[in-house]
Amino acid sequence: MSQPAIIEAFLELQDPRRRAGQRHTLPLCLALFTLAIAAGNKGFLAIGDWIASYHEELIELLKPAKNRLPSYSTLRRALLQVNYEEYGACLAKFFNIQPVCGETIGLDGKVIKGSYQIEEDNPNSDSHPAIMLVSTYIVERGLILEPWEVDAKTNEIKALPILIQKLALQGVVFAFDAINTQKKLVN
Incomplete structure (x- = not known):
């Protein structure tokens, strides 16, 4: 089964979290965070409200395991341990941020x-x-x-x-x- 490109963008990131008790993959958490920020949400409570508002659409789009999406606090805990340089490099690669002729x-x-x-x-x-x-x-x-x-x-x-x-x-x-x-x- 093929995954959405936004999740594939973060597959190469190493997950620094403990394996015990992990329900959601790091690529899923980062994809949700990135989409929520791109939608204009600022702060984890706003991100949580956005996830709740678009719950059905996000499940259909991202196809998470057991059809469950992480809460805003799960996203927050995952983001606290992420290497931001690697996250930024994955985003730049995903969005293909390269200068073009004439810029x-x-x-x-x-x-x-x-x-x-x-x-x-x-x-x-x-x-x-x-x-x-x-x-x-x-x-x-x-x-x-x-x-x-x-x-x-x-x-x-x-x-x-x-x-x-x-x-x-x-x-x-x-x-x-x-x-x-x-x-x-x-x-």
């Missing part, structure tokens, strides 16, 4: 506030540099692609050519801030 991609590096190590009371502690990420934003659709972490030994200026090569896009316009307009970067 503008904005690139900007930012340091994550408070990500550096401060131990003033321990003089023997090695400090480490702050974490820097380069954000990639599709301007026309208002979508954010996966951030690129800059190596600790370099900076945004040297990381951008690598990121652009990784994206390997043709016909896309890249927009940078002034720090990336240095003559030495242009070949």
Whole structure:
């Protein structure tokens, strides 16, 4: 029996929950959560009301085991343990979020506030540099692609050519801030 594509999108995610007492699969919980959020529901109580309102239609669409849907509290418990990076990657793959020819991609590096190590009371502690990420934003659709972490030994200026090569896009316009307009970067 074939499953709906929204459930298949989450099949590769590893379920971090205990096996004992599990009634609903993680892909079913994530599919319901994603559909509820896409329908405009904010908060788990609203999601629970949405599931109750569309109970018959959701059972027909998703075909869960024993024709039972999880409650909002089950969705909440499942979501508390999900790896959000993997969930985001599955969503991006499902929705096929890729820049297309003619779109503008904005690139900007930012340091994550408070990500550096401060131990003033321990003089023997090695400090480490702050974490820097380069954000990639599709301007026309208002979508954010996966951030690129800059190596600790370099900076945004040297990381951008690598990121652009990784994206390997043709016909896309890249927009940078002034720090990336240095003559030495242009070949």
